[in-house]
Amino acid sequence: MKHIYFLLFTLFTLTMNAQLATGDIAFTGYQSDTPDSFSFVALVDIPANTTIEFTDNGWLAAGGFRANEGTATWTSPGTIVNAGSEIIVTDANGIVNIGTITASGLALSTSGDQLFAYNPSNVPSAGNETGFYAGIQMNGPWEADATSSNTSAQPTSLIGFSLAIDPEFDNAYYDCSTTTGTIAQIRTALINPSNWVGDNNAITLPSCSFNPTLSVIQNNISEFVIYPNPTSTGFVNISSKTNDTIQVAVFDILGKQVLKNTINNNRLNVSTLTAGVYIMNISQNGNSITKKLVVR
Numbered sequence: 632m633k634h635i636y637f638l639l640f641t642l643f644t645l646t647m648n649a650q651l652a653t654g655d656i657a658f659t660g661y662q663s664d665t666p667d668s669f670s671f672v673a674l675v676d677i678p679a680n681t682t683i684e685f686t687d688n689g690w691l692a693a694g695g696f697r698a699n700e701g702t703a704t705w706t707s708p709g710t711i712v713n714a715g716s717e718i719i720v721t722d723a724n725g726i727v728n729i730g731t732i733t734a735s736g737l738a739l740s741t742s743g744d745q746l747f748a749y750n751p752s753n754v755p756s757a758g759n760e761t762g763f764y765a766g767i768q769m770n771g772p773w774e775a776d777a778t779s780s781n782t783s784a785q786p787t788s789l790i791g792f793s794l795a796i797d798p799e800f801d802n803a804y805y806d807c808s809t810t811t812g813t814i815a816q817i818r819t820a821l822i823n824p825s826n827w828v829g830d831n832n833a834i835t836l837p838s839c840s841f842n843p844t845l846s847v848i849q850n851n852i853s854e855f856v857i858y859p860n861p862t863s864t865g866f867v868n869i870s871s872k873t874n875d876t877i878q879v880a881v882f883d884i885l886g887k888q889v890l891k892n893t894i895n896n897n898r899l900n901v902s903t904l905t906a907g908v909y910i911m912n913i914s915q916n917g918n919s920i921t922k923k924l925v926v927r
């Protein structure tokens with residue numbers, strides 16, 4: 632029985648894996664002078680067609696966004712946005728270097744404002760802050776509460792994933808002092824306000840060349856290519872960057888192992904499987920990942 636719950640959970644998390652986690656992106660600049668602009672860096676690969684929402688609404692002490700300001704919605708292109716890419720929204724009303732941006736009422740105030748990035752399918756609310764990705768306070772230190780359009784509390788889940796520009800500046804940007812290292816090292820530099828430059832005159836948001844070092848496991852995960860999936864051909868190809876042996880175990884939705892194989896020619900025979908959804912556990916050189924397999 633435990634297996635069923637484990638696999639349902641795995642399936643659920645696989646579905647959710649398309650979503651980013653808190654800290655997977657970080658702000659690199661903003662401008663409240665005209666045109667309203669902001670920039671952020673992808674610290675992990677952002678999947679194709681991912682939507683990230685931004686708001687200038689403050690965060691209430693009691694949880695949840697204060698009302699009456701606006702949102703901007705960014706959508707990644709039909710291809711992966713590689714980790715290290717910097718997305719520069721030159722004008723929240725439609726001008727961005729990667730993907731697309733649309734705004735609805737977003738208006739960054741030169742008297743102090745804030746920007747939050749979050750998952751529009753999991754909008755942060757009182758008691759659920761898991762949808763937050765990043766935040767920046769432009770109005771000096773975080774306030775105890777959002778009592779006007781200029782003020783905001785710091786969401787608890789964004790401690791360590793957000794920064795406050797103090798004193799308030801109309802415009803500010805990261806100075807590109809740290810662009811390499813692990814994701815955590817780059818993020819730590821990005822949320823340190825002493826690495827930011829403030830300016831009360833309109834600026835052009837600069838671009839840093841970020842190059843985060845992905846962990847071995849992340850590299851290996853992105854190395855596996857699985858196709859066709861869904862498959863109706865009786866086989867699935869599993870390839871990786873190296874020629875080392877790949878072990879595959881396949882489980883059905885009830886948690887029963889239905890296949891176990893060591894493959895050397897990158898091809899797994901799944902002709903014995905009936906149509907349905909399966910979980911594949913793929914391992915190579917001590918690293919393993921879990922993938923959903925659909926047989927038609």
Ligand SMILES: [Ca+2]
Nearest residue numbers: 687738739740
């Ligand atoms: Ca505003």
Ligand SMILES: [Ca+2]
Nearest residue numbers: 741742800801
């Ligand atoms: Ca100002």
Ligand SMILES: [Ca+2]
Nearest residue numbers: 687689745780
């Ligand atoms: Ca605001």
